Amino acid sequence: MNILAIETTAAMASAAIIDGDECVHEVRSEANMTHLQNLMPLIEQVLADCDLKKEDIDGIAVSRGPGSFTGIRIGMATAKGLAQVWKVPVAEVPTLKAMSMNGWNFGGVVCPVLDARRSQVYSAAYTFEEDEMKELLPEGAYDPQQVIDAVADRGPVLFMGDGVGNPKIRKALEEGVGQEAFFAPEERRFQTAEMVAVLGLEIFREGKAVSYAQAQPEYLRKSEAERKREEKEKRT
16 A cells, blocks of 8 residues: 655645555655645655656545645645545545654653644644553644643643744743643654654554545634635625
8 A cells, every 4th residue: 555645734845655564755845835836746756756656556645734724725635636536535634633643752742733823823632652642632723821721730741833933832831831841853843744644544544534525624713814704794
């Protein structure tokens, strides 16, 4: 089995191939927010690197969100389009859960935090017990204090995601969790296709993949454009 994984919810896009032996090869863009131009070249590159053709791909795993609204749309549209043409199923991979796989050996709570703007974060929290991933806080759009309340006093907490780079959010996490707050290093802080591939393969093996028509993004809340349009409609 060969699965193509796509990640576009972060500032930098990436693509990966994972085989049935769980060997992963990943390529990443070096430019921020250029998914529309770079995603297909990345996919072509990773296929070439693995000496594979489209006929060799058994399924597509895509990071479904939350994250960049534009990035989510590009990644999901690309995955659905390729799946339709290649006639393969799609694994809808929860972005925050895939990110947390970066901390599976941390030994405490793993908490991805994405800057959702408007004083909110997209977050979730997980623990890993005997190779089993358990949900402590379901994915959602939260006030940072809600996240702190969910993970504080539960031992060491590893924070990751672009929210860690926001000084205001980081300060709140540091003050709220105290000495038990840890922050993932730069190279393991962001969502990548590598972990989308790992979780995507698991979804395929569990028989939870869907058709291209069924695959849907997860934004967790309405976009700024949608909110402004609704506000304008209410005033008219």
